[in-house]
Amino acid sequence: MVDAEVDDISFLSASGESMKHGGNYEQMGISHTRQLVCSQRKATCVALAAAAVILAVAMISAFSRPTIEHCHIGNNSLHDATQAKPIVGLADGTSEPFPWRSTRLPRTIRPSQYDIHLQINLTEFHVNASVSIVMQVSEPTEYIILHSNNLTITSYYLKSHKTLRKIAITKLLFYKRWNLVAFRLQRALYANEELDLTIEYNMPLRDKLTGLYRSSYVDDDGKKRYIATTQFEPNSAREAFPCFDEPAFKAVFAIQIIRDKGLVSLSNKPAEPPHQFLKDEGFDWEVDVFRQTPKMSTYLVAIIVCDFKSKSDITGNNVQVAVYAPKAKIDQVDFALNITIKILDFYEDFFQIRYQLQKLDLIAIPDFKAGAMENWGMVTYRETAILYNENESSSAAQERVAIVVAHELAHQWFGNLVTMDWWSDLWLNEGFASFVEFLGTDHVKPEWNMMDQFVLTETQVAMVTDALASSRPLTVEVNDADEIDLLFDSISYQKGAAILNMLQGFLTLPILKKGLTRYLTLHEFGNAKTSDLWDALTQVSREQQQNLDVVTIMNSWTQQMGYPVVTISRQGNVLKARQQRFLLNQDTVTNFTRPQDESSYGYVWNIPITYYTESHPSDVQLIWMNRNTELNFADNFNLDGNPEWIKANVNQTGFYRVKYDQKNWDALIRLLKSNHHVLSPADRSGLLDDAFSLSFGFYVAPKVALDMSEYLSEERDYVPWQTALQHYYKLLVLCEEKPIYRPLKKYVLELLSPVVTYIGWQDTGSHLDKYLRSTVMRHACWLDHPDCKVKVLSMFRAWMVNGTKIAPNLRSVVYGNAIKYGGDEEWEFAYKQYQDTRTPSEKKELLQALTTTTDMWHITQILDYSLQPEKIRKQDMFFVLIGVANNRLARWHVWRFVQSSWDTIIDIYGASSYNTLLKITTQHFTTEFDYNELNRFLMSRNCTLRAARQALELVRHSVEWVDRNEELIEKWLRDKSRM
Ligand code: BES
Numbered sequence: 014m015v016d017a018e019v020d021d022i023s024f025l026s027a028s029g030e031s032m033k034h035g036g037n038y039e040q041m042g043i044s045h046t047r048q049l050v051c052s053q054r055k056a057t058c059v060a061l062a063a064a065a066v067i068l069a070v071a072m073i074s075a076f077s078r079p080t081i082e083h084c085h086i087g088n089n090s091l092h093d094a095t096q097a098k099p100i101v102g103l104a105d106g107t108s109e110p111f112p113w114r115s116t117r118l119p120r121t122i123r124p125s126q127y128d129i130h131l132q133i134n135l136t137e138f139h140v141n142a143s144v145s146i147v148m149q150v151s152e153p154t155e156y157i158i159l160h161s162n163n164l165t166i167t168s169y170y171l172k173s174h175k176t177l178r179k180i181a182i183t184k185l186l187f188y189k190r191w192n193l194v195a196f197r198l199q200r201a202l203y204a205n206e207e208l209d210l211t212i213e214y215n216m217p218l219r220d221k222l223t224g225l226y227r228s229s230y231v232d233d234d235g236k237k238r239y240i241a242t243t244q245f246e247p248n249s250a251r252e253a254f255p256c257f258d259e260p261a262f263k264a265v266f267a268i269q270i271i272r273d274k275g276l277v278s279l280s281n282k283p284a285e286p287p288h289q290f291l292k293d294e295g296f297d298w299e300v301d302v303f304r305q306t307p308k309m310s311t312y313l314v315a316i317i318v319c320d321f322k323s324k325s326d327i328t329g330n331n332v333q334v335a336v337y338a339p340k341a342k343i344d345q346v347d348f349a350l351n352i353t354i355k356i357l358d359f360y361e362d363f364f365q366i367r368y369q370l371q372k373l374d375l376i377a378i379p380d381f382k383a384g385a386m387e388n389w390g391m392v393t394y395r396e397t398a399i400l401y402n403e404n405e406s407s408s409a410a411q412e413r414v415a416i417v418v419a420h421e422l423a424h425q426w427f428g429n430l431v432t433m434d435w436w437s438d439l440w441l442n443e444g445f446a447s448f449v450e451f452l453g454t455d456h457v458k459p460e461w462n463m464m465d466q467f468v469l470t471e472t473q474v475a476m477v478t479d480a481l482a483s484s485r486p487l488t489v490e491v492n493d494a495d496e497i498d499l500l501f502d503s504i505s506y507q508k509g510a511a512i513l514n515m516l517q518g519f520l521t522l523p524i525l526k527k528g529l530t531r532y533l534t535l536h537e538f539g540n541a542k543t544s545d546l547w548d549a550l551t552q553v554s555r556e557q558q559q560n561l562d563v564v565t566i567m568n569s570w571t572q573q574m575g576y577p578v579v580t581i582s583r584q585g586n587v588l589k590a591r592q593q594r595f596l597l598n599q600d601t602v603t604n605f606t607r608p609q610d611e612s613s614y615g616y617v618w619n620i621p622i623t624y625y626t627e628s629h630p631s632d633v634q635l636i637w638m639n640r641n642t643e644l645n646f647a648d649n650f651n652l653d654g655n656p657e658w659i660k661a662n663v664n665q666t667g668f669y670r671v672k673y674d675q676k677n678w679d680a681l682i683r684l685l686k687s688n689h690h691v692l693s694p695a696d697r698s699g700l701l702d703d704a705f706s707l708s709f710g711f712y713v714a715p716k717v718a719l720d721m722s723e724y725l726s727e728e729r730d731y732v733p734w735q736t737a738l739q740h741y742y743k744l745l746v747l748c749e750e751k752p753i754y755r756p757l758k759k760y761v762l763e764l765l766s767p768v769v770t771y772i773g774w775q776d777t778g779s780h781l782d783k784y785l786r787s788t789v790m791r792h793a794c795w796l797d798h799p800d801c802k803v804k805v806l807s808m809f810r811a812w813m814v815n816g817t818k819i820a821p822n823l824r825s826v827v828y829g830n831a832i833k834y835g836g837d838e839e840w841e842f843a844y845k846q847y848q849d850t851r852t853p854s855e856k857k858e859l860l861q862a863l864t865t866t867t868d869m870w871h872i873t874q875i876l877d878y879s880l881q882p883e884k885i886r887k888q889d890m891f892f893v894l895i896g897v898a899n900n901r902l903a904r905w906h907v908w909r910f911v912q913s914s915w916d917t918i919i920d921i922y923g924a925s926s927y928n929t930l931l932k933i934t935t936q937h938f939t940t941e942f943d944y945n946e947l948n949r950f951l952m953s954r955n956c957t958l959r960a961a962r963q964a965l966e967l968v969r970h971s972v973e974w975v976d977r978n979e980e981l982i983e984k985w986l987r988d989k990s991r992m
């Protein structure tokens with residue numbers, strides 16, 4: 014999940030799981046961030062936090078508006094070379110300085126090959142292992158410095174690779190905080206020496222979610238079974254073997270796994286038959302020897318021992334594809350297997366480069382941190398991201414499988430074959446895969462209209478976070494491991510995907526494809542930076558006589574945060590455009606900006622402005638606004654026929670907003686009301702998104718958005734409806750404690766009424782009709798539509814009493830609202846179903862439904878269960894928090910719960926959960942009191958600076974927006990009811 018798999022744990026962005034549409038958490042408001050909940054690391058700046066409290070108290074008394082300087086989270090000086098060397102404690106009671114003072118490893122030695130032997134004991138949860146690393150010295154040094162985290166090193170041995178002569182190691186030094194281990198040598202190494210370092214070590218096999226860990230499930234006979242699996246990205250290979258754990262230290266890996274006889278072991282490459290056998294202390298072992306991998310990064314290594322079954326097939330180019338799952342779920346892998354074959358063939362053609370390994374395994378892991386992980390040749394998935402049961406799973410769950418499969422397959426080229434040089438360019442990996450996943454999915458399911466959905470789940474989501482003064486550039490300096498975890502956010506994923514989509518728009522797909530092939534071929538088995546991609550594209554554009562300077566254009570989008578709003582105004586025949594940075598709140602920008610947020614591009618962009626006009630709606634024009642703040646495009650603007658309106662940013666492919674003059678807004682609103690089909694669904698969605706966002710950002714009065722959305726009484730398309738409902742949801746949450754809440758709610762229900770009648774309760778129609786039904790009914794029920802209660806309770810009771818199943822696409826609405834309107838009996842029944850179901854997507858729906866209850870005892874129960882892994886898996890804890898936070902009556906409980914369990918949660922889920930936790934708990938904060946309470950809480954905690962600033966900035970905005978707009982909305986509603 015990235016910001017929480019909202020699909021999986023990402024919420025708002027995290028996305029993650031199917032929140033995208035039909036479904037789940039993201040549906041009601043929490044739907045913008047992708048923040049995976051990741052590492053097991055703990056932030057460690059207690060002293061700083063204490064200092065911060067003192068400073069903060071001083072600052073608050075000094076200024077009337079609270080400032081944010083108190084939230085000093087993450088020690089930014091960790092990398093400061095002027096700082097004293099870290100001190101290490103040694104076992105013999107002495108201590109001495111650690112010989113290296115950066116979180117990044119020295120470049121003096123590089124690995125070329127790892128031989129890893131692991132004996133994985135799934136009875137005693139223990140691993141005995143050894144690693145031999147072949148490495149080359151490039152500069153003289155007396156130390157070898159590696160990453161290692163929580164491994165017990167028992168012996169080590171260094172020799173020359175060529176002469177086999179031993180080189181004595183005089184001391185082992187650890188610097189735990191940065192997971193570093195240093196071997197001090199008796200003599201200095203020379204440049205060009207080649208060495209073999211062998212380390213023997215062991216570790217417990219814990220039930221965590223990173224490194225080499227254990228996961229479990231209950232089989233058909235009710236027996237608990239264990240598996241061993243890995244999740245290494247970004248910093249956890251070092252939890253399984255000592256290594257150079259940075260993406261640019263590529264090497265080949267030869268892996269051997271010693272496992273219980275009767276289990277299966279899997280890794281990136283196929284195992285060489287035959288197995289060897291070992292007998293030892295009453296255990297029967299077998300050894301699997303895996304073929305050597307290509308040159309690759311440590312974070313892509315995968316090691317699995319399990320008793321799963323598999324189904325397999327072969328691609329057009331003879332790649333053996335297998336999908337693994339527990340025996341009881343193996344009937345749910347067919348969809349994933351089928352599309353993997355098709356998408357792999359499609360990508361080989363798309364990239365014009367063959368898939369590099371002979372086999373590709375996909376496996377469903379019962380306990381999994383993210384949504385899926387692209388280990389080369391051995392992709393691991395959360396169960397909901399790969400298993401699909403056609404009788405039980407919704408269309409959204411099916412689409413989720415396709416999207417995740419297409420995403421991880423894209424990484425086999427973009428990420429695995431060519432890897433970002435350092436995590437600063439993580440967006441290259443994730444943004445790219447998030448863009449190409451749409452092409453891959455569209456290839457297998459053209460009827461799903463993936464590119465229309467793109468604006469909803471990528472562009473519009475990214476624009477929410479990126480409107481904050483506390484956003485960040487795509488390419489960003491990063492060193493600390495916790496900061497790296499936090500880069501898996503909606504900027505890397507959604508903004509990355511959105512700007513690539515914009516790039517495709519002006520470059521055209523054939524040129525983009527050629528450039529990608531060039532880039533991948535040039536850097537294969539190596540590493541690259543953002544600029545390398547732009548260089549390849551610039552070259553191809555030149556060769557094709559298109560001559561676009563991709564480097565210059567794209568730097569303005571990747572090296573500074575934010576995006577522009579283009580104001581288009583017309584006076585007679587003269588049309589003018591002006592750009593400025595779009596900010597959610599221009600008045601508070603200085604409060605949330607740090608000195609390092611200055612941009613060398615001055616917050617001005619190279620914008621491809623596309624548009625069409627009333628006179629020629631199918632004639633799309635492109636004009637460049639090249640970092641000029643004003644543009645007069647009278648010359649390009651075809652005024653033939655004296656058009657009434659212009660629509661810019663065609664299909665919302667550009668990463669910018671458009672603000673029109675009042676006359677043009679009025680003309681567009683008239684058009685929507687008279688014949689909205691003149692504009693595409695993506696354009697209608699884009700207009701709504703701009704109008705609402707401009708009004709949330711104080712650029713236009715709320716009247717523009719409210720007037721525009723009146724046309725929705727005629728709208729029957731999912732994409733614009735979803736955009737509008739997300740904004741209405743936000744608006745209602747903002748006004749929840751105000752007198753206008755009631756009339757506003759009544760109004761939104763009226764607006765929904767025709768589409769509720771149109772779409773009905775039958776699970777029929779196209780893919781997007783099903784999504785429309787799901788989102789419309791969810792919101793109607795949330796607003797207590799009179800038919801809803803009767804309908805959902807009767808369907809749910811028919812299931813309880815007669816076993817009449819509910820259609821898969823209605824389940825999330827029916828389950829959730831039946832629990833909301835029902836009592837104990839419904840809750841207990843749903844809980845039982847939750848425990849019993851074998852369909853992971855169903856389990857997720859039921860878990861979310863349990864959080865919608867109005868019974869506070871059940872709320873406290875489910876919150877308590879969320880921290881008891883035997884009741885609710887660790888991987889699903891965030892779904893409970895998200896669900897309760899979306900429950901109007903219970904959301905304050907989640908805030909209280911999160912505050913009181915903060916340390917426990919951070920301990921389990923790592924620093925990256927700050928982001929998710931704060932977003933979940935504070936989305937409904939709308940008063941000065943709430944702001945102060947959040948401020949106080951953050952002052953008392955270690956929190957990562959950006960997450961804290963973003964949460965505070967959003968709440969500050971909510972408070973001011975309601976203050977300044979409540980009356981305007983009330984007036985609009987009053988005027989309307991008078992009409
Ligand atoms: N590389 C990520 C998995 C990952 C995420 C590792 C965060 C470490 C931290 C993988 O490719 C990914 O992005 N997975 C997504 C699913 C995808 C469809 C967006 C996820 O896990 O949500």
Ligand code: ZN
Pocket residue numbers: 420424442443446
């Ligand atoms: Zn990814």
